Amino acid sequence: MAQQDIEQLLGGRADELGVDVRRGVELTGFDADDGAVTVWTSGGAIRAGWLVGCDGGRSTVRKLAGFEFPGTDPEITCHQAVVEMTGAEDLKVGWTATDAGVYAHGPMPGRVVTVEFDGPSADRDAPVTTEDLQARLRRASGVDVTITGVRTATRFTDHARQVTEYRKGRVLLAGDAAHVHSAFGSQGLSLGIGDAMNLGWKLAAVIGGRAPEGLLDTYTSERHPVGAWVLDWTRSQVAAMRPDPQSRALREIVSDLAGTVVGTTYLTARLNGAGVRYDLPGEHPLTGRSAPDLELTDGGRLADHLHGGRALLLDLTDDPGLRALAAGYAGRVDTLTAGCPSRPELAAVLVRPDGFTAWAADAGARRRRRRPGWQRRWGVVRSAGGRGDAGLIRRSRWAGDVNCAPCPLCSWSSTMARARESGRRALWEPRRAAPARPPHRPWCECGPAPPATRPACGRTRGRRGGGRGRTHV
Template structure:
């Protein structure tokens, strides 16, 4: 089929933009269609996980994240000064450097983390990045998409699609007037959010659990805020959050889902909810941005149906507690991008796409369970509060904090890949080399990497038939070659690892992930 693009990405949020950038890096032609005409300024996630920071780090974007984080820290400090200056109730919130995340609003203290845990050590400088708002992620990815020459069509709505021989025809229309056109492509990926049009039209099963709560999050102007305690606060009527930036509030009430999820959030509704939960006579005088959320938790049974795939909230929805949604979606994009590009460009068979659901679905299922557990602990009933106290005491230990922080940050996640080495299926350690570079520096171009740490000609010979598909690098670490060799996929996952002189399984791993080589070396 003659196509206009290799891939149409529906949705121009962070997940859609990240996927488009990865596809373009892999050589695929891609267009992004997005209903919005400007960036979404609705307050959303304010934190990214270590795997998300690693993804940006491996594409050379860590300095930009560090700049954003510095501004976020400065805003936090301004909030602390405001609280101290107005005599806010309770102690001021702990500084970001001492914050390791939270579980159901139970704060995790960074000084209780086990510094020797290898899952934290191996991430390199990415582990120091976390306080990055979702709006800034979208801005950075918009700039990157522009640099890569990706066409992003704002104000354009996907209205339908159908498969044809060898491809798919996608109907789009300007969101303003409804006039339309057809884009011909080989693949369509829905990154169009929790109410995904792509998912609904393609008929993906979307099982899960119904909502029990109504939550609001907003940036507001208000009077009487000195009566609010900073941070996460549990009350007999629900939970509320004040900070970590001036004017930010969040409320959670356990009275069932909202009657109309789509209705605009008003100052009166925010004020009433905040008063009910906090007991403080706060008056909201202005709303800069506001959103309403629930805890419905659903996941597509499969992330692929023929030539249609899903990523991000289109594939899974859940409550926002812990900021897992953005991070889960970026992980989807990193996993799918290089695989779909390889299939599009003929570097790998279409069967490679089966590994996308196989690898990402279990991670998504875990996130849904993780958020459900948090909602259970937040409930105001005596039984839930008794359990909450037990969990809070566990979180005050080194083992407990380290456990929760590893889960929240995502550093303990791994894919079930063939191979017995403990690194296989995990994010590659950010090895430091004797020449001053690090492993992440070798992944900027989005290619797979065979890293030879023992100057083993036999090891390197396995990859000679892969040309540009696999970059081969011989390097040395100051602390010695352990392991002696690593095969790292474009998404930074270790596909094979072994000790010195042990090339068993490398040929199979190369073939599995990057197709057959042109020649075979024994």
């Protein structure tokens, strides 16, 4: 879908909601205090609870608020235009690398792009002229084309910067005001809309008194990593386009990888946002990810039920207890009971207002044998071999061979011994940071003193490479 069509749809939706859009009004300054923000504009003063700067890469709000804006300086100048020209029959269709840079021709008639590694333009506000476009296209392509007319033309660089935080008190940033990058990969619009969706429901909850202001801090923690990845994505594309032999070799290898099923799947997931996952509590594969657009037995799809701007609890097993829990959040969480034949393993999904999964559960999860409390708390998993003892989640210094239950703090068990004896390193990192270990005891590296009625197992384990043995409980 073209960006112009998306802008038209969003504008129409704003009109439906009665949003007061004041076009042509310039922000000149603002004063923020503990309770509100006074914004000074060319049309007068506005008093509001919060100020969100969505005013582009040269954001006035960002500069006046004093946000740090680190990043990398540009090394290329790009021109993209739709033109009328003669001599175009000698231009290759698609992207072509030459000794002078890179150019693209098509797919729509008259579309051309030039990339030259000559640094940024001396005057980035200067208009793009026909003569300049023609000279750059000839230089990049080596083809003697003549441009006779210009319909549209833009200039951009690979300037890549991002604010260190998206919030300063009552001032927040979204879109290009928070991050700038080159247009390669066409990620800018999607990234900005993702910022707005993430911030919008949280800001509404705070303003409505349904959530504390601290919820707004999760806007930075969730969206900043996504913006940082997009900046690196665009930087990598510029690196692959450089005309030196090393970059050309890298480009060939990446092209080969992109032609594989795994490579195509990875790139597609990254480009369409399916690879984004927020760090939310829970171990279900859907948690923190964009909710899948499930086909439901009511004849619709999941997306059809998300237009209200509220969270949605999707009950896929007709569970009265689950709906009773959601009843206490009436007006904030919608409830839908339906089936999903394509995902029979799913029991329930809680979708946030921005379309991301806050929680999910599989059918039969309640009937499974619950692991001991400390194993659930520390995220210990069953061993891959299915031999009955838990797998490891922490690195341990011990390598003895005993058949004791794993310690809840150091997670040592015979699984590690078997792995080391076979030459494997079955070491997994913890899902969360562990607290400081208590002082060492003579019976276990990190455990408390055993009760008098609980004898030690009688076997010992020692440090790898020798050392004093200790009895494991």
